[in-house]
Amino acid sequence: xxxxxxxxxxxxxxxxxxAVRAKGIDLEPVLWGLEEEGIPVEMQEAAQxxxxxxxxxxxxxxxxxxxxxxxxxxQTIVLHHRDLPADQPLFVIDLRSAPVKELRRLxxxxxxxxxxxxxxLNDKVTPDLPEQAPQKASPEVxxxxxxxxxxxxxxxxxKARGTLWKKTASA
Amino acid sequence: MAYIAGVDVGxxxxxxxxxxxxxxxxxxxxxxxxxxxxxxxGTLRNAMGIIEALDxxxxxxxxxxxxxxxxxxxxxxxxxxxxxxxxxxETVITESAMIGHNPSTPGGRGLGxxxxxxxxxxxxxxxxxxxxxxxxxxxEFKDAAAQINAARERGLTVAxxxxxxxxxxLINNRLDQRVPIVxxxxxxxxxxxxxPAAVEVAQPGRTIERLCNPxxxxxxxxxxxxxxxxxVPMARALMGTRSAVVIKTPKGDIEQRxxxxxxxxxxxxxxxAEVPVEEGADxxxxxxxxxxxxxxxxxxxxxxxxxxxxxxxxxxxxxxxxPVSTIRVQDIIAVDTFKPQQVLGALAGEFAMGNAVGLAAMxxxxxxxxxxLARKLEEEIAVKVMVGGVEAEMAxxxxxxxxxxxxxxxxxxxxxxSTDASIINDAGExxxxxxxxAGDMVTLLIxxxxxxxxxxxxxxxxxxxxxxxxxxxxxxxxxxxxQFFDKPLDPRxxxxxxxxxxxxxxxxxxxxxxxxxxxxxxxxxxxxxVRNALRxxxxxxxxxxxxxxxxxxxxGGSGLDFEIPKMISDALFEYGVVTGRGNxxxxxxxxNAVATGLVLAHTQHRxx
Numbered sequence: 107x108x109x110x111x112x113x114x115x116x117x118x119x120x121x122x123x124x125a126v127r128a129k130g131i132d133l134e135p136v137l138w139g140l141e142e143e144g145i146p147v148e149m150q151e152a153a154q155x156x157x158x159x160x161x162x163x164x165x166x167x168x169x170x171x172x173x174x175x176x177x178x179x180x181q182t183i184v185l186h187h188r189d190l191p192a193d194q195p196l197f198v199i200d201l202r203s204a205p206v207k208e209l210r211r212l213x214x215x216x217x218x219x220x221x222x223x224x225x226x227l228n229d230k231v232t233p234d235l236p237e238q239a240p241q242k243a244s245p246e247v248x249x250x251x252x253x254x255x256x257x258x259x260x261x262x263x264x265k266a267r268g269t270l271w272k273k274t275a276s277a
Numbered sequence: 278m279a280y281i282a283g284v285d286v287g288x289x290x291x292x293x294x295x296x297x298x299x300x301x302x303x304x305x306x307x308x309x310x311x312x313x314x315x316x317x318x319g320t321l322r323n324a325m326g327i328i329e330a331l332d333x334x335x336x337x338x339x340x341x342x343x344x345x346x347x348x349x350x351x352x353x354x355x356x357x358x359x360x361x362x363x364x365x366x367e368t369v370i371t372e373s374a375m376i377g378h379n380p381s382t383p384g385g386r387g388l389g390x391x392x393x394x395x396x397x398x399x400x401x402x403x404x405x406x407x408x409x410x411x412x413x414x415x416x417e418f419k420d421a422a423a424q425i426n427a428a429r430e431r432g433l434t435v436a437x438x439x440x441x442x443x444x445x446x447l448i449n450n451r452l453d454q455r456v457p458i459v460x461x462x463x464x465x466x467x468x469x470x471x472x473p474a475a476v477e478v479a480q481p482g483r484t485i486e487r488l489c490n491p492x493x494x495x496x497x498x499x500x501x502x503x504x505x506x507x508x509v510p511m512a513r514a515l516m517g518t519r520s521a522v523v524i525k526t527p528k529g530d531i532e533q534r535x536x537x538x539x540x541x542x543x544x545x546x547x548x549x550a551e552v553p554v555e556e557g558a559d560x561x562x563x564x565x566x567x568x569x570x571x572x573x574x575x576x577x578x579x580x581x582x583x584x585x586x587x588x589x590x591x592x593x594x595x596x597x598x599x600p601v602s603t604i605r606v607q608d609i610i611a612v613d614t615f616k617p618q619q620v621l622g623a624l625a626g627e628f629a630m631g632n633a634v635g636l637a638a639m640x641x642x643x644x645x646x647x648x649x650l651a652r653k654l655e656e657e658i659a660v661k662v663m664v665g666g667v668e669a670e671m672a673x674x675x676x677x678x679x680x681x682x683x684x685x686x687x688x689x690x691x692x693x694x695s696t697d698a699s700i701i702n703d704a705g706e707x708x709x710x711x712x713x714x715a716g717d718m719v720t721l722l723i724x725x726x727x728x729x730x731x732x733x734x735x736x737x738x739x740x741x742x743x744x745x746x747x748x749x750x751x752x753x754x755x756x757x758x759x760q761f762f763d764k765p766l767d768p769r770x771x772x773x774x775x776x777x778x779x780x781x782x783x784x785x786x787x788x789x790x791x792x793x794x795x796x797x798x799x800x801x802x803x804x805x806x807v808r809n810a811l812r813x814x815x816x817x818x819x820x821x822x823x824x825x826x827x828x829x830x831x832x833g834g835s836g837l838d839f840e841i842p843k844m845i846s847d848a849l850f851e852y853g854v855v856t857g858r859g860n861x862x863x864x865x866x867x868x869n870a871v872a873t874g875l876v877l878a879h880t881q882h883r884x885x
């Protein structure tokens with residue numbers, strides 16, 4: 107029993123983050139995301155490799171079964187889980203177009219994957235700007251604006267539902 | 278030999294039983310079908326649904342529509358229900374005085390007390406009283422932590438913080454001395470500065486203990502007995518949260534007010550009684566039980582209840598081509614419920630649960646225009662259409678085809694709009710009753726109590742069990758069993774409570790625990806279905822005594838529900854009644870009772 111435990115002592119429970127040629131990439135937001143959620147992370151460097159494959163390996167190396175890999179060559183960051191098929195990572199983010207916020211979200215999601223909590227899939231949960239001023243008298247809202255909002259909401263809904271399963275609004 | 282079809286147009290489904298009648302008049306059932314009812318029951322639009330149902334039933338037999346000899350329509354019971362929700366209390370907190378919410382990750386733990394101060398004022402402040410620091414969204418967590426640390430080095434006491442972004446843990450981890458921090462406070466600009474405040478964060482797995490207790494608030498803020506009374510609704514709103522902030526504002530004016538919800542007048546044969554809706558569901562139902570026989574229920578004009586009653590009567594009047602003045606509301610069921618209400622001036626969008634009464638009303642008129650529908654159908658399909666017997670009687674006849682039953686027997690049809698019960702005695706006499714409140718009301722209760730504002734979703738929650746997606750490959754069902762999947766589940770489902778709908782799992786975007794949602798769902802079903810089942814059976818039972826009924830057969834769609842039959846069975850077991858889901862013709866389950874009964878009634882009638 108004791109020996110069994112000791113052999114694992116060196117493996118601190120942490121999410122494993124592997125970086126390959128990622129000197130110039132600011133990974134701090136990812137770490138902050140994990141920190142806010144209270145999940146530790148361990149960083150390693152790899153000499154070479156594709157980010158998806160590395161993320162999968164990192165997930166296997168992590169006692170928490172969650173791995174992240176960032177590649178300066180591909181300019182991508184990947185979140186993977188041990189149980190997922192190697193070619194099906196959970197998230198792949200293109201660093202060239204991703205805002206800082208999205209990196210932090212990746213960190214949050216890595217942590218939530220460990221905690222089995224709902225993932226953050228849009229900006230809803232991270233309010234980092236003062237929302238609309240206190241709603242006093244309602245501002246003038248044109249019908250056109252309402253129409254546009256309704257349209258975009260419906261489009262989002264259709265997208266979200268259509269890809270998941272064919273949910274038609276049954277009357 | 279002849280082919281005849283029995284058609285039952287219900288509120289939700291249209292059902293068909295197709296039979297072949299041999300030379301001696303004995304029916305042999307060939308097939309059956311169920312489709313969604315098109316249009317409101319009793320209107321001409323129903324014809325479309327009927328034709329579809331007929332075609333579906335004909336399809337496996339290879340028969341064509343014109344080979345049918347007769348179509349029998351049910352004489353639909355003209356019952357229409359409507360439901361409404363009456364708020365009877367409302368918590369009004371006019372000056373923003375509290376934040377109580379469940380950010381997923383607040384910082385630190387414990388209770389901190391001090392005066393609120395903006396972060397940028399901290400450096401110029403030298404007072405030696407403790408502070409609660411307000412950190413707006415523009416400030417990076419590192420700067421915030423650095424400024425708080427610097428202030429402390431200068432001898433200031435920082436007792437806690439209120440943060441706009443989801444930065445609570447990050448700030449806390451960078452502080453030299455940990456303090457409780459409430460984060461994700463949306464309207465941080467509304468937090469008053471320079472006011473006494475208290476911040477409490479509970480440890481994981483617990484809820485706050487001090488700020489939800491009026492006496493603790495009184496102790497912290499030196500309140501007198503009058504003020505303590507006023508903080509009660511606020512303390513109640515904070516109960517059960519993981520973190521909270523209470524700020525004392527000079528004008529802090531918190532009141533709980535009762536909204537006049539109107540009166541209901543119960544008019545009996547000889548008596549008349551008035552009940553204010555705000556007295557709650559139990560008072561209304563208790564009064565209702567004393568007025569017997571009940572002739573009409575009226576509601577005070579100009580109130581919400583009044584508006585709802587008018588609506589029901591108007592729809593019924595249009596449907597039956599009768600003047601509104603002749604339409605009477607004949608039954609109501611009232612149910613106590615809760616309704617989440619936005620707290621005015623709340624800082625993080627939190628809400629309090631207000632008391633409400635849910636009401637379902639029902640109207641019964643002479644006759645729905647089924648003859649009109651029969652004529653229209655006859656034109657469309659060129660087959661003779663007749664309006665057959667009374668629905669309740671047909672349901673009993675159909676239910677009696679369930680193996681193991683014999684008269685005296687009662688049927689219970691828990692529908693969408695109304696709860697119907699019928700009974701047949703040894704002599705073959707049938708009595709029936711229609712009561713307000715059924716499936717639609719359950720949906721309304723689920724929708725309101727969970728604050729969904731999504732009727733479709735509430736309907737799904739009503740009909741299907743729940744599960745929690747625990748990993749990317751497995752979910753735990755509400756009964757505790759675990760199901761594994763070969764392929765990874767959608768990340769959108771991960772970590773969430775899902776409804777196992779017909780088209781796949783639907784994630785619920787709420788903070789409710791699975792057990793809470795189950796409790797709301799079962800509570801709603803018990804409040805409406807079980808109560809109404811007992812009420813309905815009492816009305817038809819000999820001498821009003823349910824014990825004198827021996828067999829109760831559940832028919833209709835709700836009989837297929839995954840938990841309602843058990844609930845009803847449990848409730849009726851006390852009365853020594855054999856209760857079960859019907860199995861019409863030994864093959865149809867609880868469905869098709871009326872359609873089957875129509876065919877049987879026709880053949881027996883002819884045989885005589």
